[in-house]
Amino acid sequence: MALLEVEKLTRNFGGVCAVSNLSFSVTEGEILGLIGPNGAGKTTVFNLVTGFVRPTSGAIRLDGRSVVGLRPHAVARRGIARTFQIVKPFPGLSVRENVTLAAFLRHPARPEAEAAAEKVLERVGLSPRVNELASQLTLMDQKRLEMAKALATEPRLVLLDEPMGGLNATEVDVASALVQRIRESGVTVVLVEHVMKAIMRISDRVVVINQGEKIAEGPPAKVVEEPEVLAAYFGKKRVA
Amino acid sequence: METFAQSLVSGVLTGALYAMIGIGLTVVFGVMKIINLAHGEMVMLGMFGAFWGQALWHLDPFVSLVVWTPLMFVVGMLTYRFLLRKIIPGGELNTLLYTAGLSLLIANVALFVWKGDYRTISLSYGMTPVRPFGIAIAVPLAIAFGLAIAITVALWLFLSRTNLGRAIRATSQNPEAATLMGVDVERVAVVTFGLGTALAGAAGVLLAPSLYLYPTVGELLLVKCFVIVVLGGLGSVPGAIAGGILLGVVESLGAVYVSATYKDGIGFVLFLAVLLYRPSGLFGVGK
Amino acid sequence: MKLARRFLPALLGVAALAAIPLVVKNSFFLHVCILVLMWTVLGAAWNVLGGFAGQVSFGHAALFAVGAYTTIILYLKGGLAPWWGIPLGGLAAAVVSLPIGFLCFRLRGPYFSLSTLAVAEIVKLVALNWESVTAGSVGYLITSLPPLSILGASVNWEGKVPFYVAAAILTVIALAATGWLRSSRIGAYLVAIRENEDAAEAVGIDTVRTKALTFALSAFLAGMGGGFYAFYFRYVDPDAVAGIGLSMEMVFIAVVGGLGTVGGPLVGAVFLTAVAELVRERFQAGHLIFYGLFMMLVIRYMPEGIWGRVRKIIDGKKGGS
Numbered sequence: 001m002a003l004l005e006v007e008k009l010t011r012n013f014g015g016v017c018a019v020s021n022l023s024f025s026v027t028e029g030e031i032l033g034l035i036g037p038n039g040a041g042k043t044t045v046f047n048l049v050t051g052f053v054r055p056t057s058g059a060i061r062l063d064g065r066s067v068v069g070l071r072p073h074a075v076a077r078r079g080i081a082r083t084f085q086i087v088k089p090f091p092g093l094s095v096r097e098n099v100t101l102a103a104f105l106r107h108p109a110r111p112e113a114e115a116a117a118e119k120v121l122e123r124v125g126l127s128p129r130v131n132e133l134a135s136q137l138t139l140m141d142q143k144r145l146e147m148a149k150a151l152a153t154e155p156r157l158v159l160l161d162e163p164m165g166g167l168n169a170t171e172v173d174v175a176s177a178l179v180q181r182i183r184e185s186g187v188t189v190v191l192v193e194h195v196m197k198a199i200m201r202i203s204d205r206v207v208v209i210n211q212g213e214k215i216a217e218g219p220p221a222k223v224v225e226e227p228e229v230l231a232a233y234f235g236k237k238r239v240a
Numbered sequence: 241m242e243t244f245a246q247s248l249v250s251g252v253l254t255g256a257l258y259a260m261i262g263i264g265l266t267v268v269f270g271v272m273k274i275i276n277l278a279h280g281e282m283v284m285l286g287m288f289g290a291f292w293g294q295a296l297w298h299l300d301p302f303v304s305l306v307v308w309t310p311l312m313f314v315v316g317m318l319t320y321r322f323l324l325r326k327i328i329p330g331g332e333l334n335t336l337l338y339t340a341g342l343s344l345l346i347a348n349v350a351l352f353v354w355k356g357d358y359r360t361i362s363l364s365y366g367m368t369p370v371r372p373f374g375i376a377i378a379v380p381l382a383i384a385f386g387l388a389i390a391i392t393v394a395l396w397l398f399l400s401r402t403n404l405g406r407a408i409r410a411t412s413q414n415p416e417a418a419t420l421m422g423v424d425v426e427r428v429a430v431v432t433f434g435l436g437t438a439l440a441g442a443a444g445v446l447l448a449p450s451l452y453l454y455p456t457v458g459e460l461l462l463v464k465c466f467v468i469v470v471l472g473g474l475g476s477v478p479g480a481i482a483g484g485i486l487l488g489v490v491e492s493l494g495a496v497y498v499s500a501t502y503k504d505g506i507g508f509v510l511f512l513a514v515l516l517y518r519p520s521g522l523f524g525v526g527k
Numbered sequence: 528m529k530l531a532r533r534f535l536p537a538l539l540g541v542a543a544l545a546a547i548p549l550v551v552k553n554s555f556f557l558h559v560c561i562l563v564l565m566w567t568v569l570g571a572a573w574n575v576l577g578g579f580a581g582q583v584s585f586g587h588a589a590l591f592a593v594g595a596y597t598t599i600i601l602y603l604k605g606g607l608a609p610w611w612g613i614p615l616g617g618l619a620a621a622v623v624s625l626p627i628g629f630l631c632f633r634l635r636g637p638y639f640s641l642s643t644l645a646v647a648e649i650v651k652l653v654a655l656n657w658e659s660v661t662a663g664s665v666g667y668l669i670t671s672l673p674p675l676s677i678l679g680a681s682v683n684w685e686g687k688v689p690f691y692v693a694a695a696i697l698t699v700i701a702l703a704a705t706g707w708l709r710s711s712r713i714g715a716y717l718v719a720i721r722e723n724e725d726a727a728e729a730v731g732i733d734t735v736r737t738k739a740l741t742f743a744l745s746a747f748l749a750g751m752g753g754g755f756y757a758f759y760f761r762y763v764d765p766d767a768v769a770g771i772g773l774s775m776e777m778v779f780i781a782v783v784g785g786l787g788t789v790g791g792p793l794v795g796a797v798f799l800t801a802v803a804e805l806v807r808e809r810f811q812a813g814h815l816i817f818y819g820l821f822m823m824l825v826i827r828y829m830p831e832g833i834w835g836r837v838r839k840i841i842d843g844k845k846g847g848s
Contacts, residue, residue, distance in 0.1 A: 050729070052725070052728075071728065071733070071735070072725075072728035072729055073727075073728050073729075073731045073732055073733045073734065074733075076728075076729060076730060076731035077731050081729070081730075082729055084725070084726070084729070088723050088725055088726035088729070089722075089723070089726065090718070090719055090722035090723055090726060090727075091722060091723070092722055093718065093719075093722060097715075100715070101715055101716070101719045101727070101730055101732070102730035102731070104712055104715065104716075104731075104732075105730060105731035105732075108712060110712065110715075149726070149729075149730055150729075150730075152730070153730055153731050275637045275640075275641070323823070326827060327826060327827060330826070330830060332636055332637055333581060333583050333636070333637075334826050334830060336583060336637055336640060337583065337778065337782055337822065337826055338822070338823055338826045338827070340585070340775060340778065340822065341779075341818070341819045341820070341821075341822030341823040341826065342819065342823060343819070344775060344815055344816075344818055344819030344822065345816060345819030345820050345823065346819075347815075347819075348813070348815035348816040348819060349816055351815075352813055352816060459771060463644060463645070463648060466641050466644070466645070467645075470641065499656075502652060502656060504648070504652060505648075505649055505652040505653075508645045508648050508649050508652075509649065511642075511645050512630060512642060512645050512646070512649075515634055515638060515641070515642050515645075516630055516633055516634075516642075
């Protein structure tokens with residue numbers, strides 16, 4: 001059964017359709033890549049699923065239960081965590097405190113929350129940085145922190161918004177391995193990413209959207225050959 | 241009907257002056273994303289400038305505009321350069337608190353030096369109102385209205401026709417893009433703050449003959465100014481004009497038809513309603 | 528041991544508070560101490576919301592006014608003694624804070640600040656014009672205080688000591704509440720909200736509820752401060768209790784003392800009262816000049832405030848954490 005179902009999801013911003021009639025589902029345990037050209041509506045999909053933006057119409061269900069209309073904190077409590085494309089740490093706090101704040105969701109007592117945070121920080125490889133201020137981290141470590149915060153809420157599904165954006169080739173490999181390890185730990189992953197090489201390699205399946213609509217879906221290798229996808233990425237002329 | 245027309249007209253006239261104060265605040269917000277709580281004090285300084293100009297040098301308040309406007313421009317630039325520039329990177333709340341301190345400082349130094357007395361400026365031509373179409377209009381208010389329009393048009397020409405003006409508008413719309421396109425953001429910020437302060441000062445000079453002046457008048461004006469820019473959408477010049485005139489009219493009509501005591505309250509209720517339901521401003525031109 | 532270290536400063540503080548009226552017989556000095564304590568409560572009230580949660584309110588005078596009016600009206604019209612009236616004043620302010628919070632918390636950052644300013648102005652207008660309840664601009668005057676006897680001895684309201692004791696109790700409540708908040712999960716949530724509201728929501732923090740609860744706590748303290756004011760100065764009118772100046776003084780205390788610290792408001796209140804008393808002799812209202820000036824200097828050179836700086840130095844010596 002699908003863990004997340006998105007059905008006929010639509011969102012207008014003052015007449016402009018950011019997401020239109022979009023349906024897809026995420027199976028438990030998979031890594032789903034959500035790709036599309038700039039402005040295709042990928043981040044809006046994340047904002048809709050996590051309650052930061054309300055859909056104009058359509059359904060979003062986690063395990064068959066609707067999450068539409070829930071505020072973001074309630075969505076997080078249900079088990080959907082997210083990262084932000086432009087990282088949003090708590091800049092003036094230590095790395096440890098950043099993650100502990102997220103761990104409070106499942107561990108209301110501070111000692112337990114701190115212990116849980118410690119484990120997550122180890123998983124993402126931030127243990128040596130726990131006492132540093134979040135604002136002083138390198139971009140790679142900020143992306144790690146972003147993931148650590150999401151994981152510390154102990155989600156069933158995590159939505160990663162460009163975890164590799166802005167990283168160099170080596171760092172992209174590290175981040176890819178990290179994403180794979182998240183999945184191996186039993187958390188389902190939806191990934192928005194521009195680094196095509198990485199997404200092709202680690203996704204089990206990809207959904208391609210363009211101008212808010214789904215234009216293709218399937219295994220990565222197959223999808224890139226579809227003319228609609230090529231047209232969306234490279235313009236219609238070159239394909240024709 | 242006559243009362244209605246009368247209060248409508250005086251509302252529009254006062255509103256145009258409110259608008260000028262609002263434009264000053266909104267331009268600064270647009271470029272620097274800061275809310276200057278000392279803006280009302282800049283208006284107050286303009287008012288006292290007009291007063292002392294007349295008292296000491298027999299300078300007609302409207303003529304003194306040519307002295308005080310450039311002077312307030314310089315005051316604004318210095319305020320930015322020596323006081324605010326280091327504060328702004330510390331975040332918007334720090335800036336807000338800092339300008340709150342600045343506002344307290346200026347108002348109370350003025351109170352100390354000039355005392356809390358209410359003062360008025362009397363003009364030889366201010367005694368008898370003109371009566372076009374049977375509507376009484378105070379001459380100083382009419383002159384102020386005309387000058388306010390002239391200044392606003394001049395500002396508009398500056399913002400749309402000069403390179404510096406275009407740079408200011410570009411920065412207001414998209415600071416990152418403006419930087420990438422080679423706009424000197426620092427220079428734009430200095431000039432914008434000078435401009436905002438000059439507008440506040442000029443509005444103060446224009447308002448001086450029509451209002452009581454006292455050192456802490458800035459507080460009341462600042463609050464009105466917030467109402468205006470929020471009505472029109474923070475950062476929008478046309479919005480500030482519309483918001484200013486709307487507030488002037490609402491206050492003027494409200495004083496007649498609702499209650500003179502709750503006159504100021506009407507503005508605040510409108511303000512809250514807009515903040516809550518149309519945070520981008522009544523006219524949807526803001527963010 | 529750890530527990531002892533945590534509560535030792537608090538115990539010392541309470542002991543010092545208790546010792547002052549025993550040692551000091553000078554009624555002017557006691558008056559100054561009462562002012563310091565009252566301002567501490569108000570600064571702490573503001574700091575809970577502004578310092579911890581980063582929600583800068585320019586309208587806390589409105590809550591102070593609700594407390595002051597509630598307390599004085601309950602006494603003058605219902606005969607309710609201050610020891611009931613003051614907590615009820617706090618409660619009334621907390622109740623009023625709920626709709627205000629519901630409205631204003633839809634806005635963030637400076638927009639929130641502006642909306643609180645507007646709310647305070649509306650409250651002041653209501654106080655001025657709702658004459659049947661608030662007595663308008665005339666205000667209320669307390670001419671005699673209720674008889675009170677403790678352990679058989681009747682209390683002399685003419686002296687300062689009973690007021691000092693009341694102010695000290697309120698201060699202990701305010702500081703204990705902020706101390707508890709700082710070490711609690713809610714306190715950590717508030718800091719998260721201050722640092723980044725979206726990120727706080729994303730990790731499961733109910734920002735709206737957390738802010739509303741905090742606002743209510745802040746209002747409760749400010750309202751009790753207002754109730755105390757009404758009894759100490761025996762006079763309440765709109766200008767005295769609902770002016771923007773009062774809101775700014777609360778901001779000043781918290782900023783100068785140290786945003787988001789427990790001890791900051793006490794330090795800020797000492798500073799504020801000292802400046803006011805030193806300056807008052809020379810020129811009236813001149814103290815506001817210094818409030819403005821100090822606020823600018825502190826934000827420019829010491830944004831963590833006096834107490835914040837002291838703590839930093841102490842913690843630095845201990846080797847961090």
